Amino acid sequence: MADAVVTPVGAPGLAPASRPRLRAAALFVALAVLLAVGVIASAGVGQLTVSVTEVIGALLRGIGIDTAWAPSSKITYEALWQIRFPRVAMSLLVGAALAVAGAVMQAVFGNPLAEPGVVGVSSGAALGAALGIVSGGVLAGVVGTASMAFIGGVGATLMVYVMARAGGRTEVVTLLLTGIAVNAFAGAGLALVIFVGDSAAREQIVFWQLGSLNGSRWNEVAVVAVFAVAASTIALALARRYDLLALGERTAGHLGLRVERLRIVSIVLVAVLTGAAVAFAGIISFVGLVVPHAIRMVLGPAHRLLLTGSLLGGAVLLVWADLFARTAVTGAELPIGLLTSLIGGPFFFYLLRRARARQGGWA
Amino acid sequence: MTGALSLAYHAESVGVRIGPATLVEDVSIDVAHGELVALVGPNGAGKSTLLSVLAGDRSPSSGTVAFDDRDVRDWTPGDLARRRAVLAQDNQVAFPFRVWEVVEMGRAPWQGLSEADGDEEAIAQALATCDVAHLTERTFTSLSGGERARVSLARVLAQRTRAVLLDEPTAALDLKHQEDVLRVARSLAHDGVAVAVVLHDLSLAAAYADRIAVMERGRIAALGSPADVLTPALIERVYGLPVHVLDGPDGTPLVLPRR
Numbered sequence: 001m002a003d004a005v006v007t008p009v010g011a012p013g014l015a016p017a018s019r020p021r022l023r024a025a026a027l028f029v030a031l032a033v034l035l036a037v038g039v040i041a042s043a044g045v046g047q048l049t050v051s052v053t054e055v056i057g058a059l060l061r062g063i064g065i066d067t068a069w070a071p072s073s074k075i076t077y078e079a080l081w082q083i084r085f086p087r088v089a090m091s092l093l094v095g096a097a098l099a100v101a102g103a104v105m106q107a108v109f110g111n112p113l114a115e116p117g118v119v120g121v122s123s124g125a126a127l128g129a130a131l132g133i134v135s136g137g138v139l140a141g142v143v144g145t146a147s148m149a150f151i152g153g154v155g156a157t158l159m160v161y162v163m164a165r166a167g168g169r170t171e172v173v174t175l176l177l178t179g180i181a182v183n184a185f186a187g188a189g190l191a192l193v194i195f196v197g198d199s200a201a202r203e204q205i206v207f208w209q210l211g212s213l214n215g216s217r218w219n220e221v222a223v224v225a226v227f228a229v230a231a232s233t234i235a236l237a238l239a240r241r242y243d244l245l246a247l248g249e250r251t252a253g254h255l256g257l258r259v260e261r262l263r264i265v266s267i268v269l270v271a272v273l274t275g276a277a278v279a280f281a282g283i284i285s286f287v288g289l290v291v292p293h294a295i296r297m298v299l300g301p302a303h304r305l306l307l308t309g310s311l312l313g314g315a316v317l318l319v320w321a322d323l324f325a326r327t328a329v330t331g332a333e334l335p336i337g338l339l340t341s342l343i344g345g346p347f348f349f350y351l352l353r354r355a356r357a358r359q360g361g362w363a
Numbered sequence: 364m365t366g367a368l369s370l371a372y373h374a375e376s377v378g379v380r381i382g383p384a385t386l387v388e389d390v391s392i393d394v395a396h397g398e399l400v401a402l403v404g405p406n407g408a409g410k411s412t413l414l415s416v417l418a419g420d421r422s423p424s425s426g427t428v429a430f431d432d433r434d435v436r437d438w439t440p441g442d443l444a445r446r447r448a449v450l451a452q453d454n455q456v457a458f459p460f461r462v463w464e465v466v467e468m469g470r471a472p473w474q475g476l477s478e479a480d481g482d483e484e485a486i487a488q489a490l491a492t493c494d495v496a497h498l499t500e501r502t503f504t505s506l507s508g509g510e511r512a513r514v515s516l517a518r519v520l521a522q523r524t525r526a527v528l529l530d531e532p533t534a535a536l537d538l539k540h541q542e543d544v545l546r547v548a549r550s551l552a553h554d555g556v557a558v559a560v561v562l563h564d565l566s567l568a569a570a571y572a573d574r575i576a577v578m579e580r581g582r583i584a585a586l587g588s589p590a591d592v593l594t595p596a597l598i599e600r601v602y603g604l605p606v607h608v609l610d611g612p613d614g615t616p617l618v619l620p621r622r
Contacts, residue, residue: 110457244468246457247518250420254451255522256444256472301458 024305027298031312035092038319042091043084045327050076050084059085090216090224091322091336092315094277095287097228099314101273102288103295103307104235107242108266109164111175112293113351116274117285117344119164119175120182121156125271125278127189128152130205134197142280146223150275156182157267157274211282211337213322220280227276231269232311238262239303246301284337286344287314293351368395370429371447371526371557372417377426379412379581386412388581389426394559396525399552401568402561404578405602410561411452413578414530417559418449430526444472448522452530452561454515459502462514466490469521478523489520492547494540508535516544526557533562545571565618566611569593577601589616 043059044050050058050071057069058080071077098116105114105121116122132139132148139148164171164178190209194202241262244252249259277284295309318336321343325334372394379387387409394400394417402410415421416428419435428435431446438446448469456465466489470482490496493513498506503514512535519527529548533541541564549571552558562568568575569589577585577592579601585592593616598606605621 112458240471240474243460243464244471246460247465247468248451248453248455248457251449251451251454253420253440254418254444254449255468256441258440296458300464301460302464 024299024309027295027309028312031309031316034316035312035319038316038323039088039092042088042319042323042326043080045323046084048076048079050080055080086218086221087213087216087322088319089221090213090281091318093221093224093228094213094281094284095291095314095316095318095321096232096311097224097273097277097314098284098287099291099310099317100228100232100235100288100307101270101277103292103303103310104242104266104273105270105288106292107245107303108161108263108270109175110246110248112296113289113348114175115286115289116153116270117283117287118289118348119156119160119179120186121153121160121270121274122278122283122285123183123186123190124156124159125149125153125275126209126283127186127193128155128275129279130190130193130209133205133208134193134201136201142217142219142223146227146276146279149279150227150271152186153271153275153278154268156186157271161263161267207335208282209337210335211284211340212325212333212335213281213318214333216280224276224280227272231272231276232307234265235269235273236304236307238265239307242303242307243301282335282337284318285341286348287317287340289351290340290344290347291317293347368397370395371431372559373429374413374417375427375429377413377416377423377428379409379416379421380424385581387416387423390578390581390583391426392576392583392586394526394557396557397552397555398573399548399558399560399571401572401575402559402578403563403565403568403575404584408578408601409581410578411530412581414449414528414559414561418447418528419443441472444522444524446524447526447528448519448524450516450519450527450529450532452534454511456503459504461499462495462501462503462506463490463499465503465514466517466521469518472522481523485521485523489517492520493517494543509537509540512536513540513544516547520547520551525555527551527559529558529560531561531563533564533567541567565593565598566616569616569618570611570613593618 040052040055043055044052053069054071054076057067058071058077060067061070061077062081102115105116106112128151129145129149132145138144159182160178164175166174194205197205241257244255244257245262253259291313292306292310295306295313299305299309321339322336325336325339328334370393374390374392377387377390378385390413402413404410412421416423419438422436430438463486466486467482469489470479470485473479490499493516495510495513495517498510498514503511506514512532516532532544536544545567548558548560572589574587575589575592576583577597584601585597593608595606595608598618607619607621609617609619611617
């Protein structure tokens with residue numbers, strides 16, 4: 001051991017393992033394929049069934065390339081571009097935004113159980129959006145609702161952050177208890193808003209609250225896209241700093257990281273991503289929990305791959321979940337939020353049990 | 364020996380108070396490049412607090428700490444990280460990072476600089492030095508306490524700084540690895556690094572340190588060469604335990620409780 005100090009070079013050669021890189025490539029290809037198939041299937045299946053070739057043809061014509069595959073009927077073309085495509089695009093964006101938000105939150109809290117839905121950021125954003133809808137005027141518009149959702153999301157994230165941290169660490173039990181409190185408070189606020197709202201606003205809020213991608217419009221998609229792309233890009237740029245945060249904030253600080261600044265930026269990112277998603281799609285829980293966790297199991301915890309994988313994985317999950325929500329019951333549409341909770345709930349149980357077993361208690 | 368070497372740390376009458384509690388009081392200590400200083404003392408004597416003040420984590424309530432001729436609080440976090448590395452007492456990693464990745468994190472301060480070209484070599488050397496090269500593909504969370512401590516030390520070495528602060532680096536280690544870690548610390552000092560180490564084992568401190576600072580209730584009770592500092596009277600007073608101080612076979616003092 002000591003002689004190695006004297007001879008600086010010539011230590012056992014170790015290339016940064018190529019195995020994880022191969023795995024990452026395989027996973028990304030698989031996700032891309034799933035995404036492409038999901039997009040085409042989701043656009044094609046529904047009350048009006050459109051063939052695969054027609055979907056592709058319509059897509060190409062929309063961007064100015066006319067092919068023989070383009071749908072012959074104008075109604076089909078319009079239905080795809082007015083209804084199906086914006087909805088598919090919204091599902092991609094919302095899934096990606098929620099998954100990235102989850103991954104960022106877990107990095108900042110140093111805890112794999114942190115998730116916007118679980119700790120109440122989503123319901124905070126929902127309360128903000130609902131307030132926007134009820135108050136009418138500018139705030140009820142597309143940008144207004146998104147801004148209100150963002151404000152609600154920031155408020156909830158800050159609250160969780162301030163309440164759930166003690167001595168620079170976030171313990172699982174405190175985090176979840178804080179989540180309960182924030183969710184309860186935001187839920188009560190939401191109930192109050194529904195109570196005072198007129199019947200039209202009420203109905204709008206109730207259905208939207210269940211989580212649905214129904215009726216997504218291009219202008220809404222555009223707003224979500226701007227927020228989601230910007231925030232995800234910043235999150236990816238911060239990936240290596242998130243890695244350092246895993247060492248604990250003190251050690252991360254010793255390595256030159258401005259921990260407090262990173263945290264504040266990240267809280268804003270989480271709120272922007274969650275707010276953008278929640279504003280138009282309602283509360284869709286557990287995406288931010290399930291997706292980063294699954295990606296971490298395959299690719300490991302390094303955040304550059306984790307965030308990229310979560311972005312793709314979240315998009316894949318919601319495209320398929322939305323397709324399922326639309327088609328599982330004939331003649332009706334399941335709320336997608338209900339569906340993700342149905343899968344996410346049991347998964348959360350499993351994570352909890354594992355965290356408990358590993359940490360030997362509720363620390 | 365301090366006179367001939369450049370000073371890394373120059374702390375003057377440092378005090379740390381939290382509310383009514385005084386953790387460190389009127390401590391003055393220098394650490395020169397090329398010197399290994401051991402901080403010893405009973406639990407709660409203020410060793411770790413003093414180390415965190417030197418690290419720049421904590422502002423002293425009174426007194427000053429100059430690091431590389433500038434107040435330690437005036438350095439930016441990045442500049443500080445390229446000049447001093449710290450091994451904390453408690454080393455956890457929140458997610459199952461691989462050992463190689465954990466040690467690579469020690470290179471973060473050099474990211475984007477020309478020194479980053481030496482990343483691979485610095486990591487490989489640190490892994491070899493700490494005897495953990497065989498663990499590179501394991502996840503940190505799967506390691507034993509001793510392995511974690513050595514990997515964390517490797518991360519500190521990979522940072523390649525001219526000052527190193529180690530808070531109880533031997534706490535979780537077996538006999539051999541305790542010696543190994545201090546031998547590493549010793550050879551760092553030999554290469555011109557300023558090293559401050561918090562230790563509990565007085566004989567270990569005596570064997571490897573150039574100077575020992577004995578802390579007692581926040582103050583420095585004695586500071587000097589092992590032979591000067593480790594007297595039965597002082598140790599009995601500070602620890603409240605009668606001891607024998609014997610001459611070891613290699614001439615370094617051995618401290619044994621009187622039983």
